Amino acid sequence: MNITVQVNGVSETRSVEPRVLLVHFLRENLGLTGTHVGCDTSQCGACTVLLDGAAVKSCSLFAVQADGRKVTTIEGLSTDGKLHAMQQAFWDQHGLQCGFCTPGMIVSACHLLERNPNPSEAEIREGLEGNLCRCTGYANIVKAVQQAARAG
Amino acid sequence: METMFGKSIKRREDPRLVTGKGNFVDDLKIPFTTHAAFVRSPHAHAKIGKIDTAAARKVPGVLAIYTGKDLVAGGVKPIPVGWLLPNIKVPAHYPLAVDKARHMGEPVAVVVAETPYAARDAAELVEVDYDVLPAVPDGADALKRGAPPVHDDAPGNVSFKWSIGDAKATDAAFAKADKVVKQSFRNHRLIPNAIEPRACLASAQPGTGDITLWVTSQNPHVHRLIMAAFVLGIPEHKMRVISPDVGGGFGSKIFIYPEECAAVWASRQLSRPVKWTADRREAFLADAHGRDHHTEAEMALAADGKILGLRVKTVANLGAYLSLFAPAVPTYLYGTLLAGAYTTPAIHCEVTGVFTHTTPVDAYRGAGRPEATYLLERLMDLSAKELGMDPVDIRRKNFIPPDKFPYQTPVALLYDSGNYAGALDKALQIFDYKAFRREQEQARKQGRYLGVGFSTYLEACGLAPSQVAGALGAQAGLYESANVRVHPTGKVSVFTGSHSHGQGHETTFAQVVADELQVPIDDVDIIHGDTGQVPFGMGSYGSRSGPVGAAAIYMSTQKIKEKAKKIAAHLLEANEKDVTHEGGKFFVKGSPDRSKSFFDVSLMAYLAHNLPKGLEPGLEALSFFDPGNFVFPFGTHICVVEVERDTGYVHLRRYVAVDDLGRVINPMIVDGMVHGGIAQGVSQALWEHAEYDENGQLITGSMMNYALPKADELIPIELARTETPTPVNPLGVKGAGETGTIASTAAVANAVMDALSPFGIKHIDMPLTPGRIWEALKGKGA
Numbered sequence: 040m041n042i043t044v045q046v047n048g049v050s051e052t053r054s055v056e057p058r059v060l061l062v063h064f065l066r067e068n069l070g071l072t073g074t075h076v077g078c079d080t081s082q083c084g085a086c087t088v089l090l091d092g093a094a095v096k097s098c099s100l101f102a103v104q105a106d107g108r109k110v111t112t113i114e115g116l117s118t119d120g121k122l123h124a125m126q127q128a129f130w131d132q133h134g135l136q137c138g139f140c141t142p143g144m145i146v147s148a149c150h151l152l153e154r155n156p157n158p159s160e161a162e163i164r165e166g167l168e169g170n171l172c173r174c175t176g177y178a179n180i181v182k183a184v185q186q187a188a189r190a191g
Numbered sequence: 192m193e194t195m196f197g198k199s200i201k202r203r204e205d206p207r208l209v210t211g212k213g214n215f216v217d218d219l220k221i222p223f224t225t226h227a228a229f230v231r232s233p234h235a236h237a238k239i240g241k242i243d244t245a246a247a248r249k250v251p252g253v254l255a256i257y258t259g260k261d262l263v264a265g266g267v268k269p270i271p272v273g274w275l276l277p278n279i280k281v282p283a284h285y286p287l288a289v290d291k292a293r294h295m296g297e298p299v300a301v302v303v304a305e306t307p308y309a310a311r312d313a314a315e316l317v318e319v320d321y322d323v324l325p326a327v328p329d330g331a332d333a334l335k336r337g338a339p340p341v342h343d344d345a346p347g348n349v350s351f352k353w354s355i356g357d358a359k360a361t362d363a364a365f366a367k368a369d370k371v372v373k374q375s376f377r378n379h380r381l382i383p384n385a386i387e388p389r390a391c392l393a394s395a396q397p398g399t400g401d402i403t404l405w406v407t408s409q410n411p412h413v414h415r416l417i418m419a420a421f422v423l424g425i426p427e428h429k430m431r432v433i434s435p436d437v438g439g440g441f442g443s444k445i446f447i448y449p450e451e452c453a454a455v456w457a458s459r460q461l462s463r464p465v466k467w468t469a470d471r472r473e474a475f476l477a478d479a480h481g482r483d484h485h486t487e488a489e490m491a492l493a494a495d496g497k498i499l500g501l502r503v504k505t506v507a508n509l510g511a512y513l514s515l516f517a518p519a520v521p522t523y524l525y526g527t528l529l530a531g532a533y534t535t536p537a538i539h540c541e542v543t544g545v546f547t548h549t550t551p552v553d554a555y556r557g558a559g560r561p562e563a564t565y566l567l568e569r570l571m572d573l574s575a576k577e578l579g580m581d582p583v584d585i586r587r588k589n590f591i592p593p594d595k596f597p598y599q600t601p602v603a604l605l606y607d608s609g610n611y612a613g614a615l616d617k618a619l620q621i622f623d624y625k626a627f628r629r630e631q632e633q634a635r636k637q638g639r640y641l642g643v644g645f646s647t648y649l650e651a652c653g654l655a656p657s658q659v660a661g662a663l664g665a666q667a668g669l670y671e672s673a674n675v676r677v678h679p680t681g682k683v684s685v686f687t688g689s690h691s692h693g694q695g696h697e698t699t700f701a702q703v704v705a706d707e708l709q710v711p712i713d714d715v716d717i718i719h720g721d722t723g724q725v726p727f728g729m730g731s732y733g734s735r736s737g738p739v740g741a742a743a744i745y746m747s748t749q750k751i752k753e754k755a756k757k758i759a760a761h762l763l764e765a766n767e768k769d770v771t772h773e774g775g776k777f778f779v780k781g782s783p784d785r786s787k788s789f790f791d792v793s794l795m796a797y798l799a800h801n802l803p804k805g806l807e808p809g810l811e812a813l814s815f816f817d818p819g820n821f822v823f824p825f826g827t828h829i830c831v832v833e834v835e836r837d838t839g840y841v842h843l844r845r846y847v848a849v850d851d852l853g854r855v856i857n858p859m860i861v862d863g864m865v866h867g868g869i870a871q872g873v874s875q876a877l878w879e880h881a882e883y884d885e886n887g888q889l890i891t892g893s894m895m896n897y898a899l900p901k902a903d904e905l906i907p908i909e910l911a912r913t914e915t916p917t918p919v920n921p922l923g924v925k926g927a928g929e930t931g932t933i934a935s936t937a938a939v940a941n942a943v944m945d946a947l948s949p950f951g952i953k954h955i956d957m958p959l960t961p962g963r964i965w966e967a968l969k970g971k972g973a
């Protein structure tokens with residue numbers, strides 16, 4: 040069936056099978072491979088994108104569920120070639136190693152600050168509980184979110 | 192020019208990774224790609240009868256279905272083992288099971304289709320006649336009389352029996368001991384779980400016979416060598432293996448796996464690219480697992496706490512087949528580490544490697560060394576308890592003194608350098624031990640149970656001197672190569688055999704090159720993970736990228752400097768001996784205003800119309816660095832926990848880590864690796880556990896029931912370092928990738944046992960879950 044999704048500000052119309060997951064739609068149909076797949080049980084959060092501004096796991100939604108809605112992926116966060124404050128903070132604070140969890144982590148963290156612009160350390164850790172990182176032990180991810188929060 | 196070595200330069204790989212522009216295997220697209228899905232055995236042990244593919248073939252888009260028999264008929268050979276031990280049994284491991292499936296998840300057939308969805312649909316329709324047989328998933332059980340055999344050619348399920356140390360001397364030590372402390376330990380099985388699942392894309396060119404394989408590999412040259420020469424019989428020069436951005440490995444991406452062999456084979460059959468990406472379920476079932484030991488250990492001590500001897504008997508569960516480095520992990524990477532940081536004069540260790548009906552076990556972050564450290568550091572605490580000593584005092588009493596290096600242990604290793612008490616002292620400066628014991632006392636009165644655990648670990652990394660590795664059974668040397676190419680404009684491409692899958696080599700290696708060649712770091716590119724560009728490489732594991740990989744790069748830069756100086760001297764019409772290389776310029780000592788830049792020299796190296804007589808044009812150097820020894824990082828980790836008496840839940844309260852990693856190229860990156868390593872070690876102590884039921888079904892086969900650490904379960908880590916350079920490599924660096932994992936498991940377990948000591952609990956096997964602790968407390972009537 041045909042769906043139209045606004046992805047990173049661009050309206051995209053494609054024909055998809057009803058069973059195609061949103062993450063596969065983004066990666067395979069639109070070539071937006073920044074959104075990753077790390078699991079099959081909605082645990083890892085590598086696939087996190089913003090759907091109408093809220094963080095969702097794009098592996099647990101069908102593409103058709105995004106019809107007529109707005110999706111922001113990691114590729115849509117930076118504007119005019121300038122890194123988003125959260126991307127900058129992950130870079131500055133060494134919040135990534137292999138970088139595979141990173142797009143989902145950054146998108147989740149953006150949504151976290153959206154809801155709570157001044158989170159405590161505990162609130163950051165809790166807020167990122169749906170995103171797994173195997174490399175960093177989270178210490179520098181927490182610092183990155185704190186930096187982005189300070190940046191406002 | 193600013194020195195880069197030792198600076199926390201921000202990572203040069205990050206801009207692409209934070210913007211979603213990474214280049215992971217599953218991101219790659221080439222036209223006409225087909226997709227593979229594997230049919231996997233749902234049983235731990237079963238005879239494979241008829242495989243009916245009729246229904247599967249009807250799925251639209253299905254191109255081919257291959258079984259184990261098809262591959263054998265097509266000339267595919269078993270996947271070999273890269274490390275052999277005396278009298279080891281190496282049963283054939285075919286990419287697809289031929290007659291029997293020997294672990295749950297073993298691939299039995301592969302479906303190739305136009306889309307991944309079609310491939311999976313069809314794989315589900317392949318009907319395999321299984322004759323289910325009894326299975327034995329546990330290593331100790333597999334040795335019992337009458338245990339179901341895993342392989343006909345490995346009687347009693349034994350792959351090897353191995354020992355190290357002096358049994359007689361150890362017996363003598365025990366005979367004269369004042370105290371013998373005995374404990375059995377279970378070092379349970381773990382699943383690596385890099386967040387990027389394994390993936391491959393094989394593309395055969397029918398016209399030329401060339402084949403390119405993109406694969407999530409920590410060592411692409413080894414992948415190529417083994418697949419080309421041993422498994423598939425492809426001329427090596429016709430095969431190119433590329434390992435682009437890789438999302439974590441932790442050991443699991445070292446090995447040659449069935450899936451990529453099958454994909455390459457299928458691509459050659461179909462003359463189409465074949466892609467496969469594991470889902471997480473497959474990662475749980477088919478990535479090599481880690482650890483899984485049953486150990487009986489005993490320590491002989493004098494009354495004053497001096498260790499006299501150590502005796503260790505371990506049964507190592509190897510899984511259903513020998514994975515690439517599996518034999519080395521519970522032997523040479525384990526038994527040799529049992530001296531730790533201590534002067535133990537007599538050690539004897541026996542290891543039995545056992546086949547079971549489980550996923551193969553191989554190197555997982557630390558590989559053998561965490562197992563050794565865990566039992567040794569636990570024994571230190573248990574011994575201290577028995578002797579009424581403080582855990583810090585017993586460690587100090589037994590440390591190898593700093594003036595005794597190089598130090599020969601009774602288990603083969605020659606330690607390079609160390610100051611173990613120095614690291615402990617520094618950790619105790621950060622952690623006020625006396626104050627903690629007072630607080631602990633107070634808390635106990637209020638019914639709160641705090642505990643502290645120490646781990647004064649040592650590890651051996653920087654794998655490894657080729658001669659030594661070869662003598663111990665490695666089928667290849669473990670040097671590293673580096674080709675440094677200076678272009679005519681003075682820009683530099685570095686081709687390294689190390690592979691970065693999170694370690695930040697594009698930054699740290701460039702720091703070394705920028706310093707040595709005195710060029711801006713932006714002029715240096717690090718190229719890795721491509722057999723088409725890098726001359727050769729042994730890859731990254733065993734914390735070897737710094738001590739071996741970066742050292743090879745350093746050697747090449749020295750060769751380049753030497754040649755550049757010759758050219759500069761010629762251009763300056765000076766004697767080579769009078770020319771210096773400072774601030775990015777070559778000039779005659781004392782007259783810096785008449786100088787030649789790196790650009791001038793590089794350009795002339797290629798224009799070549801004004802070179803010293805007899806000097807070849809070009810400015811490029813290839814080096815192979817083969818270290819003379821391992822390197823031996825060490826340190827002190829201190830963990831504080833609080834155990835809830837009512838629930839058995841363990842709260843991490845504080846974690847202090849003082850590591851000595853030799854000289855450090857980039858402190859920020861090293862800190863990051865230590866953080867991550869500690870998270871994995873802590874997680875083994877408290878949460879992670881790969882469990883099989885008695886039929887060999889993996890019951891922790893997804894992220895829902897295998898407890899990976901989350902942000903809200905971990906705490907900030909207080910890091911510090913001491914710095915004892917190593918003489919083993921020209922950079923003085925030791926390895927940093929595994930220390931956190933090696934040290935931390937014991938620190939956490941010791942802390943939990945310290946917290947539980949008022950209840951008379953001495954030992955609980957990991958993971959120290961609320962359930963296990965609660966049971967133990969109940970057992971003590973608490």
Ligand code: FES
Nearest residue numbers: 077078083084098
């Ligand atoms: S891929 Fe979506 S949560 Fe793991």
Ligand code: FES
Nearest residue numbers: 136140172173174
């Ligand atoms: S950076 Fe590797 S998983 Fe997070």
